[in-house]
Amino acid sequence: MKVNFLLSPPPPFYKLIVCLLLTSMCGNRMFAQTCDPACEDLSNLDVTTNINSHLLPDADRNLGSEDSSWSEIYLEKVIHFDEAEGYSNVDMLKLNSNKFLHVTGGSYDGLFLGEYAGDAASSSNHGTVGIGYKALETVTGSAGHNTSVGWYSSSNITSGGKNTMIGSRAGELITTGSSNIGIGQNTYYNNSDSPQVTGDGNIAIGGTSTTTGVLGNVTSGDYNVAIGYNSVIGLTEGVENTVIGYSAGSSISDGSNNIFVGSESGKGSFPSQSGNNNIVIGNNISVNPSTGLDLSNRLNIGNLLYGDLSSGKFSVGNSGSTLSNTFNVGSGDEFQVSSTGDLVRINDVGYTWPDDDGDANQVLQTDGSGNLDWETVVTDVQVFTGTTTLWAKPTGAVSVTVICIGGGGGGGSGGVTGDMSGGSGGGAGGMSEMTFNAANLDANVLAYAGAGGTGGAAVSSGDGKDGGNGTKSFFGDYLKASGGNGGNGGSSTGAAGGSGGPGLKSQGGSGASADPADQGDDAGNSNYASLGGGAGGGISSGGTAYSGGDGGGNIQFMNSSPAAGSGGTSGGSGGNGTAESGNYLGSGGGGGAASASATAGSGGNGASYGAGGGGGGAAGSGHTSGAGGDGANGVVIVITYF
Structure with missing residues (x-):
């Protein structure tokens, strides 16, 4: 040799x-x-x-x-x-007369190892490395910066550049694609005889159990990411899909902008599906587990949370292929909120809602078929102020609310002669309220309104007279409210105010007490009932006369209260109480003023319903005291609902 x-x-x-x-x-x-x-x-x-x-x-x-x-x-x-001259391309080893180890380029920046590896490469293929039988065999032109390691790796690339392939047959079907990454056997390969992949910017990582590898069927897809054994083996055309997990996205034949995360996510039970813009997260989760339709813009997280991304509709536990509402809960649409914000299904019953919020005091009513509308409440309100009237149960009555207010007590009259008190105020009647099932009430029920107590009569000497007690109001044997006690007459030791009558809901307001030789007291508050009367003014032995006190005018737990009857001044009478519109409660009468030289002022009357009367003022010797004001009558109010 x-x-x-x-x-x-x-x-x-x-x-x-x-x-x-x-x-x-x-x-x-x-x-x-x-x-x-x-x-x-x-x-x-x-x-x-x-x-x-x-x-x-x-x-x-x-x-x-x-x-x-x-x-x-x-x-x-x-x-x-x-x-050759100038260190151009160097063939270092040959096998069977074929290139086996050779370098390319003036600075030898291309390296190929393996029979037929880089067989067509030239000095223009900068930064290219091919290792393995037929690795980068057909790379030509200016296709540079390719790296391929493996049997037949990137063997059909002609003008594609910046590809990185590692694995047997990795990237074998890529022809002109660039910036692709493939790690694993048969990535970008499907046993096809003709090269077909022209996509750019794809990433395929994972092994395969068949001749079709990860992204093995993609022909013109760009910017897809597939990571996982047997993932995305069926996709032919599509861009910007992101798939992570074993066999993830393997049922998708074409589609773009899909996201599948989880083992066998996006696989399902259907051999071929198409769709775009889907998001699927979870193991063995499909775009929709109940249908093989080609769906797009769907969300499925763990077969629990579903969504239609195009319409913004969202569902919990409802896997239907068509979400008709914005929010759904339950596999049978037990709860739904429509795209307009209406509650269209509750407890698996459908409803149609009105378009507005209705008028004041209206209620939402159904026609029995799920159609809702605002309706004025159909009621029957009856006010009973007598003692003998029967309430007759109306036909169709469903429930009945009864309110009873007892009669108010009368105010006591003032006494006469020095160091004497005026009369005290009468107490208000109690208040009771209760709602009954109409079926439990008799067909006819007596509605009895208690009477108010009469005020104590005026006197010309000695102690004043007590006011009369109010009587109870009742609705048959079903409900009652006691009347208020009358105020005491004036005396030299004073006069205690009448107590309010008891009731199921609230006790009536008490009347004010009167003191000798002093101004009459104002009546106190009540919780939720009418108010007591104010006390009359007293007189001293020296002839000094005092003003009367105001009646009660403050009902607690209410935004507003009726104006109290004002106490009398300069021998004048007390003012009458004021009725509160709408709630049937009244304020107490004011106490009368004392007078040493004339008739003293009388107490004011209590207002409807059930308020106490004011006490009368005391008088000097030889003159008449003021009489007590009358207590207001009670009432029975019956409200029937249909």
Whole structure:
């Protein structure tokens, strides 16, 4: 064998590799030596026999002159080393007369290892590395910066660049696609005879159990991400899909902008589906678990949360292919909120709602078929102020609310002569309220309104007269409210105010007490009932007369209360109480003022319903005291609902 061998300075790394390979493969049949001074021509350097070592050039020493060219190192069908002038493309090793190890480019920035690897590569394919049988076999033109490692890896790329493929047949079907990444056997491969992938910016990571790998059927898809064993093996065309998980997205045939996360997410039970803009999260979760329709803009998280992303509709537990409402709960649409914000289904019953909020005091009423509308409440309100009237239960009555207010107590009259008090105020009647099932009431029920107590009569000497007690109001044997007690007449020791009558809901307000030779007290408050009367003014032994007190005018737990009857002044009478419109409660009468030289002022009457009368004022000797004011009558109010 004859070897033509010449090294130009300095020997690149691959020349050293060749020397070592030659030595290892040729055994003791290869010899290289250095010359000092440098040899000008070693074109006929012979390989001798029985040489068991080799010599590499010493530092700064060369075989041949600087302007010499490489000839050939050639071992038939095994080793071929050939460098053209200017270090262009270098074939270092050949196998079966085919390229096996070679570099390209003026700076040798392309490297290929494997039979047919980079077979068509040129100096234009910068930064390209192909390792493996037929790796990057057809790369041509300016397709640079490709990296392929594996049997048939990227073997059909022609002009695609910046691809990275690792694995047997990884990227085999890519032709002109660029910036793709494939890690795993058969990524971008499906046993097809013709190259077909032209997409850019795709990422495929994962192995396969068949000849079709991850993104193995994609032809023109761009910017897809598939990570997982057997993931996205059916997608043919689509862009910007993101799929993570074992067999995730394997049922999708075409579609874009889908997101599948989880083992077998987006797979389902259907062999082929198309759809865009779907979001599926969870293991073995499909776009829709109950249908094989091609759906888009769907959300499915764990087969629990569903959504229609195009309409903004959302569902919990409802997997229907068509979401008719904005919010759904339950597999049977037990609860739904429509796209207009209406509650259209409650407890699996459908409703149609009105378009407005109705008028004051109206109620929502159904026609029995789920159609709702605002209706004025149909009621029958009857107010009973007598003692003999029967309430007759109306036809169709459903419930009945009864309110009873007892009669108010009358105020006491004032006394006569020095150090004498005026009369005290009468107490208000109690209040009771209750709602009954109409079916439990008799057909006719007596509604009895209690009478108010009469005020104490005026006197011309001595102590004043007590006011009369109010009587109870009742609705048959079903409900009652007691009347208020009358106020006491004036005396030299004072007069205690009448107590309010008890009731189921609230006790009536108490009347004010009167003190000798002092101004009459104001009546106190009530919780939720009518109010008591104020006390009359007293007189001293020296003839000093005092004003009367105000009647009660503050009902607690109400935004507003009726105005109280004012106390009399300068011998004048107390004012009458005021009725509160709408709630049937009244304020107490004011106490009358005392007078030393004339008839004293009378107490004011209590207001409807059930308020107490005010006490009369005291008078000086030889004059008449003020009479007590009358308590207001009670009432029975019956409200029937249909």
